[in-house]
Amino acid sequence: MSSGSKADPELVTVFDTQDEPEAMVVHALLTSAGIESLIATLQAPQDVLPGVGGIVLRVNPNQADEARRVIAEYRNAPAPEEDGEQDDDVEN
Numbered sequence: 001m002s003s004g005s006k007a008d009p010e011l012v013t014v015f016d017t018q019d020e021p022e023a024m025v026v027h028a029l030l031t032s033a034g035i036e037s038l039i040a041t042l043q044a045p046q047d048v049l050p051g052v053g054g055i056v057l058r059v060n061p062n063q064a065d066e067a068r069r070v071i072a073e074y075r076n077a078p079a080p081e082e083d084g085e086q087d088d089d090v091e092n
Contacts, residue, residue, distance in 0.1 A: 011038060011058035014067040023055040026071060033070045035063045 014037075015026050023039055030037045037057045059067045 010061065012061050012064045013056045013058050014064055015057040015071050016042075016054055018054045020055055023057060026074060027057055029070055029074055030057065030059070030067055033066070035059055035067050035070065037067065 015023070017023050017026075027037055027039055037059045040056050040058060042054050042056060057067075
């Protein structure tokens with residue numbers, strides 16, 4: 001999707017976070033699933049509402065359910081094993 005200066009009111013928000021790297025990961029996941037998404041930053045004046053804001057990902061309404069499924073799979077995926085752990089089945 002193009003990231004023009006005017007927000008597209010037809011897009012729906014499927015993800016929000018305060019963490020920019022997480023937003024980029026989810027954006028990449030959606031892209032790899034063939035879902036176009038737009039990243040938007042929500043910011044409030046910090047002197048008025050400190051700590052308010054965040055990042056949202058928006059998609060076309062016809063892809064929203066699939067996007068939410070991809071995001072749910074990402075959130076429910078087991079954490080990867082840390083390096084240094086050995087599998088009990090491996091002989092030394």
